[in-house]
Amino acid sequence: MTGLTTAFRTLSILPIPGSRTDDFANSLPWFPLVGLLLGALLVGLANACKGAPPDATAVVLLLAGVVLTRGLHLDGLADSADGFGGGYTRERVLEIMKDSSTGAFGAIAIALALLIKWVALTHLIESHNLGVVIEAYVASRALQVEQMTRLPYAREAGTAASFVEGATVRHRVVVLASAGLAAILLKGIAGAFYLAMAWLAVWLFGLYCKKRVGGVTGDLLGATSEISEILILFLPFFCEAESG
Numbered sequence: 001m002t003g004l005t006t007a008f009r010t011l012s013i014l015p016i017p018g019s020r021t022d023d024f025a026n027s028l029p030w031f032p033l034v035g036l037l038l039g040a041l042l043v044g045l046a047n048a049c050k051g052a053p054p055d056a057t058a059v060v061l062l063l064a065g066v067v068l069t070r071g072l073h074l075d076g077l078a079d080s081a082d083g084f085g086g087g088y089t090r091e092r093v094l095e096i097m098k099d100s101s102t103g104a105f106g107a108i109a110i111a112l113a114l115l116i117k118w119v120a121l122t123h124l125i126e127s128h129n130l131g132v133v134i135e136a137y138v139a140s141r142a143l144q145v146e147q148m149t150r151l152p153y154a155r156e157a158g159t160a161a162s163f164v165e166g167a168t169v170r171h172r173v174v175v176l177a178s179a180g181l182a183a184i185l186l187k188g189i190a191g192a193f194y195l196a197m198a199w200l201a202v203w204l205f206g207l208y209c210k211k212r213v214g215g216v217t218g219d220l221l222g223a224t225s226e227i228s229e230i231l232i233l234f235l236p237f238f239c240e241a242e243s244g
Contacts (some may be wrong), residue, residue, distance in 0.1 A: 003027040007034050011141060012068050025166025028148070031141040032178040038068055039137030043130045058121035061133075062114060073140075073229075076222015077113060078106030083219070090213050094155060097219045113226055120233035131186040132194070132236055139195050140229035142179035143202045144221045145171055150206055152215040160218030194235050198228040 003026035005018035010027065011034045021027060042061050049057040066074065079097045085105030087093030096103075102110075124132055148167035155161065176199075183191035202224055209220050216224075 004030045004033070007031055011035075011072070012038060013070055014068070023166060024162040025168070025171065028145045028163065028167060028171040029174045029178075031145050032138045032175050032182065035137035035139070035141035036134060036182065038065075039134030041068065042133055042137070046125060046130055046133075054125040055118070055122045057125050058118050061121050062117055065117075073222040073225040074110055074113060076219040077226040078102050078110050079219040080223035081109035082106040084212060093213050094217070097217060113230060116230050116234060120230070120237055123237045124233065127236075129236055131191075132233060135183050135186045135191050135194060136229045136232035138182045139179045139198050139232055140225040142175040143198060143228045144225050145175040146199065146202060147206055147209075147216055147221060147224045150203075151210055154209075154213045154215035154217050154220075158218060160216075160221055164216060164221075190236070190239070194232045197235060198231050201231050202228055 002019055002021035005016050006020045006024060006027035007030035008014050008016040009020065010024075011031065014037070042064055045064055046057055046061060049060055052060075079099075079102075082099070082103040082105045083093040083097035086103060087096045121133070124130055145167060148164045149169060149172040151164075153161045153164040179195055180192065183195040185191075187194065205224060205227055206216070209216055213220075
C-alpha cells in the first residue's frame with residue numbers, strides 16, 4: 001500500500017496516510033486510481049453547483065483541478081513548451097525546461113490549455129456528459145505510465161528518474177487495462193475511441209520527445225498528461241459537431 005500512498009502524494013494534494021515506497025515504480029499501477037478519484041471529485045463538485053451557469057461551473061472545475069494537482073502537469077506543459085519553443089539543441093532544450101521561470105511559450109501553452117478545457121467542460125456540463133471528465137483524468141494518468149515504459153529518462157538524474165527507470169511492461173499492461181476498462185464502463189464504445197485517440201497523440205508526442213531530447217523528463221510527463229486530458233475532454237464536442 002506504500003505504492004498507493006506514493007501515487008496519491010505525487011499526483012495530488014490529497015492527504016493519504018501512510019509512508020512512501022522505497023521503489024517509486026511500485027506506485028505506477030495506482031496512477032489510474034488517482035485519476036479516477038480526482039475525476040470523481042470534480043464531477044461531485046459539478047453536481048453540487050447544479051443550477052449555476054455551465055460556464056461558471058466550468059471555471060470552478062478548472063480551479064479545483066489546478067488546486068487538487070498543485071498545477072503539477074500544467075507546470076510541466078509550460079516548461080516543455082518553453083524548452084521546445086526556445087531551444088535548438090538537446091542540451092539547450094533540457095536547460096530551458098529546468099529553469100523555474102516561465103517564458104512566453106509556456107505562458108501561451110497554459111493559457112490555451114485552460115481556454116480549451118473551459119470550452120470543453122462547459123459543453124460537457126451543458127450536455128450532462130460528465131463521465132468524460134472521469135475518463136480524461138484516468139486516461140491522462142495512465143498514459144504517463146505508457147510514456148515511462150516506452151522512453152528512457154532524458155537526463156542523468158532528476159525527480160522523475162526513479163519512476164521512469166523502474167517502469168516495466170507489466171506496469172504498462174496494468175494501467176492501460178485499467179484505463180480501457182474505465183473508458184468502456186463510463187462511455188462505452190465512444191470511451192474506447194477517446195482513449196485510443198489519446199494514446200495515439202501520446203505515442204506521436206513520445207516520438208517527438210525522443211527525437212528532440214532522447215527520451216522523457218518529469219516536465220514531458222506533465223505535458224503528456226495535459227495533452228491527453230485536453231484531447232479526451234474536447235473530443236465529444238468535435239464528434240457531436242461532426243455527427244450533427
